[in-house]
Amino acid sequence: MKRTLPLVLGFGAGLVMLLDSFFNIPFVNNLAQRYFMRSITVSVAWAVGIGSLNLLRIHFRNISQRRTNWMFSAWLVFVFGFMAFSGFFLVGHNQNPFYTFFYSSLQQNLSSTVYALNAYYMVSACYRSFRVRSMEAGALLVVAIIVMIGSVPLGAYIWGGFPLLQDWISKMVNDAAVRAMSIGVTLGSLSQSMRNLVGVERSYLGGEE
Amino acid sequence: MENTIWHRLSKLDHRIIYLVYTIVVAFPLIFGLGLPLPITDDVRAAYEVIKGLPPGSIMYLGCDLGATNLAECKPPIVAICKFAYELGHKIVVSGFWVDGPSLAYIWMEPAMNEIGAVYGEDYVNLGYRASMSSILDQSRYSIIEAFSDRDINGNRLSEMPIFQNLAKASEFTYLVTINPGYPGTADYIRAWRSTGDVSLIIDVPTAGMITTNGTHLQAGLTQGMIGGLNGAAQFEALIGYPAKATASMDAQGVGIFIIIAFLVLGNISFIQLRKQNELTKGGS
Numbered sequence: 264m265k266r267t268l269p270l271v272l273g274f275g276a277g278l279v280m281l282l283d284s285f286f287n288i289p290f291v292n293n294l295a296q297r298y299f300m301r302s303i304t305v306s307v308a309w310a311v312g313i314g315s316l317n318l319l320r321i322h323f324r325n326i327s328q329r330r331t332n333w334m335f336s337a338w339l340v341f342v343f344g345f346m347a348f349s350g351f352f353l354v355g356h357n358q359n360p361f362y363t364f365f366y367s368s369l370q371q372n373l374s375s376t377v378y379a380l381n382a383y384y385m386v387s388a389c390y391r392s393f394r395v396r397s398m399e400a401g402a403l404l405v406v407a408i409i410v411m412i413g414s415v416p417l418g419a420y421i422w423g424g425f426p427l428l429q430d431w432i433s434k435m436v437n438d439a440a441v442r443a444m445s446i447g448v449t450l451g452s453l454s455q456s457m458r459n460l461v462g463v464e465r466s467y468l469g470g471e472e
Numbered sequence: 473m474e475n476t477i478w479h480r481l482s483k484l485d486h487r488i489i490y491l492v493y494t495i496v497v498a499f500p501l502i503f504g505l506g507l508p509l510p511i512t513d514d515v516r517a518a519y520e521v522i523k524g525l526p527p528g529s530i531m532y533l534g535c536d537l538g539a540t541n542l543a544e545c546k547p548p549i550v551a552i553c554k555f556a557y558e559l560g561h562k563i564v565v566s567g568f569w570v571d572g573p574s575l576a577y578i579w580m581e582p583a584m585n586e587i588g589a590v591y592g593e594d595y596v597n598l599g600y601r602a603s604m605s606s607i608l609d610q611s612r613y614s615i616i617e618a619f620s621d622r623d624i625n626g627n628r629l630s631e632m633p634i635f636q637n638l639a640k641a642s643e644f645t646y647l648v649t650i651n652p653g654y655p656g657t658a659d660y661i662r663a664w665r666s667t668g669d670v671s672l673i674i675d676v677p678t679a680g681m682i683t684t685n686g687t688h689l690q691a692g693l694t695q696g697m698i699g700g701l702n703g704a705a706q707f708e709a710l711i712g713y714p715a716k717a718t719a720s721m722d723a724q725g726v727g728i729f730i731i732i733a734f735l736v737l738g739n740i741s742f743i744q745l746r747k748q749n750e751l752t753k754g755g756s
Contacts, residue, residue, distance in 0.1 A: 308602045310602070356626070370539060375540055387490070391486075394739060395742070404739070408735070416702075433682070
């Protein structure tokens with residue numbers, strides 16, 4: 264019963280969603296939209312809350328047991344609490360000056376700064392790691408250079424053919440490869456979904472088979 | 473043998489690389505090069521689609537992005553919103569990345585205030601909602617119900633003028649999706665295009681996603697693509713509003729050439745060292 268009931272529920276819910284996608288049956292459409300879809304929204308919203316609590320639990324434990332770098336955990340808990348407090352309880356909520364200052368002037372700028380640092384790592388990695396050790400690596404290097412040059416105005420300024428070459432590589436060679444991969448992934452997801460739906464794949468239930 | 477230029481180059485201090493990169497990129501950022509910007513077919517198609525729509529059209533702007541995408545995503549959001557407003561279109565913003573709608577709100581507000589757009593009448597921000605697929609699916613029947621009748625600031629959607637003529641997703645004239653990955657374009661296609669609710673989609677991916685999202689454009693699932701900072705700069709040029717993207721393109725171009733220069737230099741030193749090693753082995 265412990266395994267059969269979830270399997271039956273899973274099959275029933277999956278079937279309703281499948282029928283809702285392909286057929287116009289008012290009862291099924293209503294059931295899918297009014298109940299199942301809203302249930303998903305509520306479940307995911309709860310998951311966000313549980314994720315936040317779990318994050319706090321892990322970091323509180325780090326602090327209480329004085330684990331390595333526990334002070335970073337303390338800082339995380341402090342900032343978490345501060346942002347949550349200013350967003351939930353101060354006047355104006357997410358329009359409160361404290362909240363907007365820390366969000367717009369710190370979080371936003373720090374995130375984009377850290378991301379921008381990738382450019383430096385890329386230059387360094389290109390110089391140190393990308394080595395033409397084989398024909399394939401050589402081909403990759405040439406194509407990468409053409410695509411990079413063709414993507415910026417400076418490339419077109421040097422020679423008008425670079426953007427055309429880049430466009431041809433992107434649209435003919437790359438798109439064909441990406442499409443082949445995405446069709447493969449989709450077929451794989453489809454078969455995996457069918458296995459879940461009919462109960463062949465049961466690992467999502469947890470525990471032993 | 474150990475002191476050849478190739479040995480020294482192979483052990484070049486990374487701080488020198490960083491310094492060279494900083495100086496070379498800073499120059500066009502500060503002074504600008506003013507290089508001509510060729511317009512690609514993808515960006516022109518996006519521009520033509522938006523321009524061809526009548527006043528009163530409603531755009532859904534999906535901002536599924538994070539703060540890390542500031543450089544690439546802010547310029548197209550601002551440019552597209554300004555252009556749409558000038559054409560008399562209404563704008564409905566949302567997103568399924570936690571930061572997306574909040575950032576769009578922060579980035580859009582100054583621009584929308586500057587052009588005199590009225591919140592709730594000309595544009596609205598629905599805020600973040602968890603669970604993209606279920607919200608998009610519910611929006612096919614009722615946007616107000618799907619978004620719990622609340623915008624990003626907790627105001628009632630049902631009381632806003634923009635929602636007097638907007639009930640469900642099929643009433644969006646077109647969709648613009650700005651995203652650096654998943655969830656993103658493919659999810660909107662699955663939720664609203666494959667169901668026949670929204671047939672016009674303009675894709676605004678970050679540069680890293682152009683290669684993946686190009687297949688949607690080629691298959692006719694999207695009608696135009698404004699890819700990366702380069703696409704945003706081209707769009708700014710088309711609408712006659714040169715701004716942040718245009719200013720940044722010269723620096724990006726020079727930055728790419730520096731990367732290529734180091735790439736080539738690193739490989740030349742690698743090949744030379746290999747040759748030297750082979751000679752040494754042959755000699756011994």
